[in-house]
Each structure stands twice: as C-alpha cells, then as structure tokens.
Amino acid sequence: MTIARASEGTPVPVSFCAEGDRGIILWAAILASSMGFIDSSVTSIALPAMREALGASLQQAQWINASYLLAVSSLVLVGGAAGDRFGIARIFSLGILVFVAGSLACAFAMTPEQMIAARAAKGVGAAMMVPGSMAMISRAYPRAERGRALGLWAAASTLTTALGPVIGGMFVTWGGELGWRLIFALNLPLGLVALWLVRGRTPGDIGKPGVRVDLPGAGLATLGLGLMAWALTDAAAPAWVALAALASLAAFLVWEAVAPAPMLRLGLFRNRTLAVTNVVTFVLYFALNGVMFYLPMTAVTAWNVTALEVTAAFLPISILIGVLSAPAGRMADRYGAGPLMAAGSALVALAYAGLWLAAPMGQFWAHVVPLTALAGLGLGLVVAPLTAAAMQGAEDGEQGAASGVNNAVARVAGLIAVALLGRMAAEAYGPVAPGFGVTGDSAQHLAATGAAFGTVALTSSLMAALAAGLALLVARPVR
Missing domain, CATH: 1.20.1250.20 (MFS general substrate transporter like domains)
Known part of the structure; x- marks a missing residue:
C-alpha cells in the first residue's frame, strides 16, 4: 500500500x-x-x-x-x-x-x-x-x-x-x-x-x-458448542441435543481439515508440546472457571458475605499472577515449562481440595480466602509458562494462530465447566428450598449449599491434579 x-x-x-x-x-x-x-x-x-x-x-x-x-x-x-x-x-x-x-x-x-x-x-x-x-x-x-x-x-x-x-x-x-x-x-x-x-x-x-474469513467454520463451532452447553446445562434436554452437538463439532473438524482458510489449522496439533499444552489449558481452566463462577454465588447466598467482601477471594489471584509471571517465565526458559506448570497446577489442586473440605463450614475469611490465595500462588507459576509452551510448540509465523487457539481453548473450558458443574451442583443440593444460588439462611440451605459447592470444588481439584500430571509431558526447551 x-x-x-x-x-x-x-x-x-x-x-x-x-x-x-x-x-x-x-x-x-x-x-x-x-x-x-x-x-x-x-x-x-x-x-x-x-x-x-x-x-x-x-x-x-x-x-x-x-x-x-x-x-x-x-x-x-x-x-x-x-x-x-x-x-x-x-x-x-x-x-x-x-x-x-x-x-x-x-x-x-x-x-x-x-x-x-x-x-x-x-x-x-x-x-x-x-x-x-x-x-x-x-x-x-x-x-x-x-x-x-x-x-x-x-x-x-x-x-x-x-x-x-x-x-x-x-x-x-x-x-x-x-x-x-x-x-x-x-x-x-x-x-x-x-x-x-x-x-x-x-x-x-x-x-x-x-485473506479469507472462515465463516462456515465459525458457524459450525458456534452450533456445536451451543448445543453442548444446552445438553450439559439442562438435565431435561432431549437426547438428540447431545448427538447434534457431537455431529456439529465433528463436522467442524472435517471442515477445518479441508477449508481453504481454516480458523483452526489442525496441523498445529502434530507438535506434541502444543497439543499437550492445550489439553493442560483446557483441564486447568475448567477447574479455575468452575470455582471462580460458583464461589461468589455460594458465598453471597449462603455464607452471609457481601459482594464487596467476595473480592477478597479474587484479589490474591490477580496480584500473584501479576507478581510471579515474569520470574516464572524466566524459570520456564531455563528449566522448561512442564515442571512449573505441574507444580502450579498441583498447588491449585491442593487449594481446591481444601475448599471441598471447608465448604460445609462456610467460613469465608478463615478458610476460603487463604485457600484462594494458595490457588493464586499456583496460577502465578502456571500462566506465563503455559503461554511460553504454547508459543514454543508453534512453527515460525504461526505464533499468533497458536496463541489464538490457546485462548479459545481456555474459553471453551470455561463454557463447559460452568454448564456441567452447575448441573452437578444442583443435583448435589437436592430438592431443598430455596435452591442452589438463591439467598437463604436456614440450616438446611447452608448444608445443601455446602454440599453443592463442595462438589464443584472436588471436581475442580481432580481436574487441576490431572493438569499437573499432563504438564510433565511438556517437553523441556531445546538448548
């Protein structure tokens, strides 16, 4: 020009x-x-x-x-x-x-x-x-x-x-x-x-x-993910919804394999480091999004915590990620991203296991805030190495695409986590009134909410532990 x-x-x-x-x-x-x-x-x-x-x-x-x-x-x-x-x-x-x-x-x-x-x-x-x-x-x-x-x-x-x-x-x-x-x-x-x-x-x-824009791919991805969210969120959803979701996502992958300008180039995943890093991203962000979405709902409606006080569970995570990302990135360059990702994910798993044990007691300041700070410490060790591993696995000229895929995977993980864990939490809460996520002060409501959020925390802990194990498969940097 x-x-x-x-x-x-x-x-x-x-x-x-x-x-x-x-x-x-x-x-x-x-x-x-x-x-x-x-x-x-x-x-x-x-x-x-x-x-x-x-x-x-x-x-x-x-x-x-x-x-x-x-x-x-x-x-x-x-x-x-x-x-x-x-x-x-x-x-x-x-x-x-x-x-x-x-x-x-x-x-x-x-x-x-x-x-x-x-x-x-x-x-x-x-x-x-x-x-x-x-x-x-x-x-x-x-x-x-x-x-x-x-x-x-x-x-x-x-x-x-x-x-x-x-x-x-x-x-x-x-x-x-x-x-x-x-x-x-x-x-x-x-x-x-x-x-x-x-x-x-x-x-x-x-x-x-x-430059072409992959509108058919976008349409198939939106349809498949939307139907999947419907199937996971609504226990009464017809069986065909889940089947249609799988069919749409399968059609999306087929289209991306033959599309002249795919939004997701499947060849990126031939690199083991990139493939494993995106699996770790999905599993870890599933855990993170599940807890962070349902924790405020639980604290405000059952533990007598204000919306302003709930931010005490968010601040340590943002602060620790900001403080630790630079040194964690330097350590990843030297020792490899895998060990840091594994250590950080293990800390998140430990913190969420603590939330599972603490959920029935509903002690926000004594238990929840320290445990979310521990999760923030783990995430501070994970975020920069995770990004570095995604970039390390991409060929020259495809770093932007690799970054976009990694971000999309994290958001899909959040979408599925909120849908699936909400359904699990509602079942764990049971038929007690007023319902999970609705304000109440009865002993029954407190116990049912503790059981519901405990299910979210335990599932998230297991997913973070899985991320820690998978992270060890990420290759060390080539010197």
Missing part, C-alpha cells in the same frame, strides 16, 4: 501509525482489553444480585455466563482473521461498538432472556476487540520496542483486572439493583474514549483483500 511517491518514483510505504501516536494506540488497546478481561469476574460477583432482580433460575444464570463465553470462544479466531482481512483497527473499533452496545443492553435488561441475548452480543464484540488489541500494538511498535509495549499492556491489563471486581463489589454492595446495572453502563465512557483514541491514527491499516 502506498499513498505517495518519492521524487525518483519510488513508492513510499505507509506505516501503521505515526511514531507519536504509538502511545495513544497502546492506551486504546489497554482500555478495550480491560473491558473484556474484567467482564467475567465482575459478572460472577454481580450474578446473585442480578438473579434476584431479574428472577433468573440457576439454568438461566448459567446461560448468562455461557452466552458470552460461547460467542467469544467460537468467534475469537474469526475475529483475528477479520482484522487481517478488513483492517485491524477497523474490526477493533467495530468490536468496541458492539461490546458497548451489548453492555448498555445488559444495564437495561428486565428479563433473564434479555440479559442472555445482551451478553451474547458482548461476546461477539469481545471476539473482534480482544485479538485486535495485541495485534495493533505489534503493528504500531517496531520489533525492538514491542516487548516493552506489550509488557506495559499486560501490566495495565492485570491491574485493571484486579481492580474490576473490587469496583463491581462496591457497586453491588452499596448500590443495590442500580449498582449492578451501573457496572455494565461504565463500559460506555471507557469504550468511547478507546474509540476516540484510535480514530484516524492508523493510516496504514488497510487490510489484505486476499
């Missing part, structure tokens, strides 16, 4: 952005990524208040979470490809608009069905917005400065991710129904500022007309 010619007739290339605009592009990416990163944690904390205000059942509460994860996990790879095709900043900006519109729809939702639809819209926006954040930074900065810029992006995103639940907890605790609605409305000023920062500052963002 050229917009001018030098005097001798040599084309003058157009850079992605002017040198003076790099910092502005970085801040736009930080703001947009922060909106996406804090969404799940804030929604988990606000969910008990949302359920009460909207009159949502446990199954509808699961779909409030699942609809967002379904859209993101099935479309995030397509979002990255669309950025390559039509321009990174264009798709990034469109994603912000869709995400903000979905957030406003969440703020004004009056029924569970409206909230589910609005969350799905937010997921579509996030699938376009999040991949563009890192891609814009990579395009804006020269290679020598890119690492520092991405480090600033990661640090700022970690900080906002840590502060998000605290702010959300304050709004819910002190603002009642208006409080949780304001949580979603806050995305409007953040999104508008991000749009204003990026507008007109990327003259070199022209896209690549020859």
Whole structure:
C-alpha cells in the first residue's frame, strides 16, 4: 500500500501509525482489553444480585455466563482473521461498538432472556476487540520496542483486572439493583474514549483483500458448542441435543481439515508440546472457571458475605499472577515449562481440595480466602509458562494462530465447566428450598449449599491434579 511517491518514483510505504501516536494506540488497546478481561469476574460477583432482580433460575444464570463465553470462544479466531482481512483497527473499533452496545443492553435488561441475548452480543464484540488489541500494538511498535509495549499492556491489563471486581463489589454492595446495572453502563465512557483514541491514527491499516474469513467454520463451532452447553446445562434436554452437538463439532473438524482458510489449522496439533499444552489449558481452566463462577454465588447466598467482601477471594489471584509471571517465565526458559506448570497446577489442586473440605463450614475469611490465595500462588507459576509452551510448540509465523487457539481453548473450558458443574451442583443440593444460588439462611440451605459447592470444588481439584500430571509431558526447551 502506498499513498505517495518519492521524487525518483519510488513508492513510499505507509506505516501503521505515526511514531507519536504509538502511545495513544497502546492506551486504546489497554482500555478495550480491560473491558473484556474484567467482564467475567465482575459478572460472577454481580450474578446473585442480578438473579434476584431479574428472577433468573440457576439454568438461566448459567446461560448468562455461557452466552458470552460461547460467542467469544467460537468467534475469537474469526475475529483475528477479520482484522487481517478488513483492517485491524477497523474490526477493533467495530468490536468496541458492539461490546458497548451489548453492555448498555445488559444495564437495561428486565428479563433473564434479555440479559442472555445482551451478553451474547458482548461476546461477539469481545471476539473482534480482544485479538485486535495485541495485534495493533505489534503493528504500531517496531520489533525492538514491542516487548516493552506489550509488557506495559499486560501490566495495565492485570491491574485493571484486579481492580474490576473490587469496583463491581462496591457497586453491588452499596448500590443495590442500580449498582449492578451501573457496572455494565461504565463500559460506555471507557469504550468511547478507546474509540476516540484510535480514530484516524492508523493510516496504514488497510487490510489484505486476499485473506479469507472462515465463516462456515465459525458457524459450525458456534452450533456445536451451543448445543453442548444446552445438553450439559439442562438435565431435561432431549437426547438428540447431545448427538447434534457431537455431529456439529465433528463436522467442524472435517471442515477445518479441508477449508481453504481454516480458523483452526489442525496441523498445529502434530507438535506434541502444543497439543499437550492445550489439553493442560483446557483441564486447568475448567477447574479455575468452575470455582471462580460458583464461589461468589455460594458465598453471597449462603455464607452471609457481601459482594464487596467476595473480592477478597479474587484479589490474591490477580496480584500473584501479576507478581510471579515474569520470574516464572524466566524459570520456564531455563528449566522448561512442564515442571512449573505441574507444580502450579498441583498447588491449585491442593487449594481446591481444601475448599471441598471447608465448604460445609462456610467460613469465608478463615478458610476460603487463604485457600484462594494458595490457588493464586499456583496460577502465578502456571500462566506465563503455559503461554511460553504454547508459543514454543508453534512453527515460525504461526505464533499468533497458536496463541489464538490457546485462548479459545481456555474459553471453551470455561463454557463447559460452568454448564456441567452447575448441573452437578444442583443435583448435589437436592430438592431443598430455596435452591442452589438463591439467598437463604436456614440450616438446611447452608448444608445443601455446602454440599453443592463442595462438589464443584472436588471436581475442580481432580481436574487441576490431572493438569499437573499432563504438564510433565511438556517437553523441556531445546538448548
């Protein structure tokens, strides 16, 4: 692409952005990524208040979470490809608009069905917005400065991710129904500022007309994952739903094997390190998402804990990941990612086993907070090595695709965990009133809720232990 010619007739290339605009592009990416990163944690904390205000059942509460994860996990790879095709900043900006519109729809939702639809819209926006954040930074900065810029992006995103639940907890605790609605409305000023920062500052963002976008693959993935979530969430779902889910996912894999521009190149998984790393990602994030989704619901509705106090279980995780990721990454470079991933996953398994034992007592400050801090220590050892292993297993030129696949796997794990564990928790709770995740103060309710969350914690502990064992199969770095 050229917009001018030098005097001798040599084309003058157009850079992605002017040198003076790099910092502005970085801040736009930080703001947009922060909106996406804090969404799940804030929604988990606000969910008990949302359920009460909207009159949502446990199954509808699961779909409030699942609809967002379904859209993101099935479309995030397509979002990255669309950025390559039509321009990174264009798709990034469109994603912000869709995400903000979905957030406003969440703020004004009056029924569970409206909230589910609005969350799905937010997921579509996030699938376009999040991949563009890192891609814009990579395009804006020269290679020598890119690492520092991405480090600033990661640090700022970690900080906002840590502060998000605290702010959300304050709004819910002190603002009642208006409080949780304001949580979603806050995305409007953040999104508008991000749009204003990026507008007109990327003259070199022209896209690549020859790049194809795998829309059939996206459709099959969305159909298969959606039917799977339905089958796992609803005990009364017809048998054909599970069969149709498996058939759709099988058709997706067949299509990806022959598609001219697949969203998921199956050849990536011929590398053992990459394949095992993604299995570890799925198993570990299944455990993490299950506990982090149902812990706030349990604490608020049965253990007499406020939404603001629940954030004490989230903060150690964000802080420890932020503090330990850099040294853990250096250790992974030296000793290999596998041992660190195994050690960290084992700590998570130990912490969640403790939550299983502590669940019947309902002692949030004495038991739950220290155990979630232990899980945060384990995750601090895992996150950076896990990313390094995913990159190590990719061929040159496919690191972006490998990163996208790894992120999609983590989100699919969350989708399946919330659906499956919610069904298991409801069965463990039993026929006692008022039901799992509904506020009550009877001894029966406390005991039933302890049994339900204990089932979630035990299953998550076993999954984290499986991740620890599988992580030992990840190859050490070649010297």
